Amino acid sequence: MQAKDMFVFREGGWEYTGGKRDWQTAAGIAAICQGFMDDDEGELAADEAVSCYNCRYRRWTADSFLCMWPVKAKFNSSKNKCLE
Amino acid sequence: MKIFVGIDDTDSLEIGATGQTANELRRIIMGRGWGQPEPVTRHQLLLHPDIPYTSHNSSMCFAVEASSQYLQEMIRCAQEFLESSSAPGADPGLCVAVDERIRNVEHLISFGCRAKREILQKEEAYQTARHCGLHLSEHGGTGLGVIGALAGLALRLTGNDGRFQGKIKLQQPGTAMSAAEILASSDIEEIQSIEGQPLLPSETVIIGEKIKTVLLDSKRKLLVYRKNDEWHTITNQHIELY
Numbered sequence: 290m291q292a293k294d295m296f297v298f299r300e301g302g303w304e305y306t307g308g309k310r311d312w313q314t315a316a317g318i319a320a321i322c323q324g325f326m327d328d329d330e331g332e333l334a335a336d337e338a339v340s341c342y343n344c345r346y347r348r349w350t351a352d353s354f355l356c357m358w359p360v361k362a363k364f365n366s367s368k369n370k371c372l373e
Numbered sequence: 374m375k376i377f378v379g380i381d382d383t384d385s386l387e388i389g390a391t392g393q394t395a396n397e398l399r400r401i402i403m404g405r406g407w408g409q410p411e412p413v414t415r416h417q418l419l420l421h422p423d424i425p426y427t428s429h430n431s432s433m434c435f436a437v438e439a440s441s442q443y444l445q446e447m448i449r450c451a452q453e454f455l456e457s458s459s460a461p462g463a464d465p466g467l468c469v470a471v472d473e474r475i476r477n478v479e480h481l482i483s484f485g486c487r488a489k490r491e492i493l494q495k496e497e498a499y500q501t502a503r504h505c506g507l508h509l510s511e512h513g514g515t516g517l518g519v520i521g522a523l524a525g526l527a528l529r530l531t532g533n534d535g536r537f538q539g540k541i542k543l544q545q546p547g548t549a550m551s552a553a554e555i556l557a558s559s560d561i562e563e564i565q566s567i568e569g570q571p572l573l574p575s576e577t578v579i580i581g582e583k584i585k586t587v588l589l590d591s592k593r594k595l596l597v598y599r600k601n602d603e604w605h606t607i608t609n610q611h612i613e614l615y
Contacts, residue, residue, distance in 0.1 A: 301422060312610070329390035331415055331538045332429055336582070336608045346386065348428045351420045357386055357428070 379526030382518030432525030466518030485527025532591030
């Protein structure tokens with residue numbers, strides 16, 4: 290599975306389909322993402338330093354998070370063009 | 374007297390962090406000699422698509438024991454600081470309360486608890502602040518941060534919500550320390566398991582990479598979990614629940 294397959298476009302941005310506890314995949318995606326940026330220390334959610342869950346561009350939702358990386362956000366169509 | 378300060382929504386997607394802002398404000402208060410602020414706690418509010426939070430919808434609160442003569446100056450200072458330091462596009466809010474002057478505490482706490490499960494409006498935040506005798510003000514943007522600022526302060530008052538910001542240094546990760554040693558060498562007030570079982574002073578804890586503490590029973594508590602028949606300090610993954 291490729292990183293782009295883990296996101297679907299919803300109103301507001303690209304939502305991660307793995308939920309909030311998909312530690313290994315979220316770390317793997319962040320490791321190859323050019324947009325990863327550390328969030329404030331007090332907001333880190335994963336034990337892996339580099340993880341979508343620790344990225345400044347993730348916006349938490351009730352069940353998962355939206356990727357708000359501006360480069361990805363501009364692909365605001367239902368076509369999965371992100372992380373290609 | 375004890376003064377509580379709650380702030381929210383001072384950051385934007387790329388600039389700032391409300392936890393850092395709260396800590397900078399603590400340092401200013403300390404630097405002016407107004408008092409020695411307690412550590413900042415972070416309080417998680419509702420995550421809902423209709424709430425325009427930046428990324429976490431968490432708000433920050435700290436308390437400081439200070440003389441009443443500094444109250445108005447402290448409020449003015451915090452207002453100016455939020456206006457000058459908040460990120461462009463932020464909607465900062467400030468809430469200040471004096472412990473002994475708070476009225477209708479149950480109503481205030483109810484507002485804080487509801488902010489964790491309902492969408493609340495700014496008007497209700499102002500009404501609640503007036504009803505309970507708190508200062509509440511907005512300092513840019515839509516000013517919607519007043520909701521979180523008030524809710525965060527209310528949740529801190531419960532003594533049973535949120536996690537402490539900032540790092541606590543114990544021994545190197547992987548080291549074993551007794552509960553008594555941990556308590557003697559840090560600001561941690563109690564150690565208990567995530568299930569609520571208090572540790573005896575002689576019990577041993579394996580120190581993790583980052584030491585996270587939470588506000589429970591109005592105390593700064595270190596939580597531990599059982600793995601391989603040993604106690605370990607909780608990780609980022611456990612702290613999600615607080």
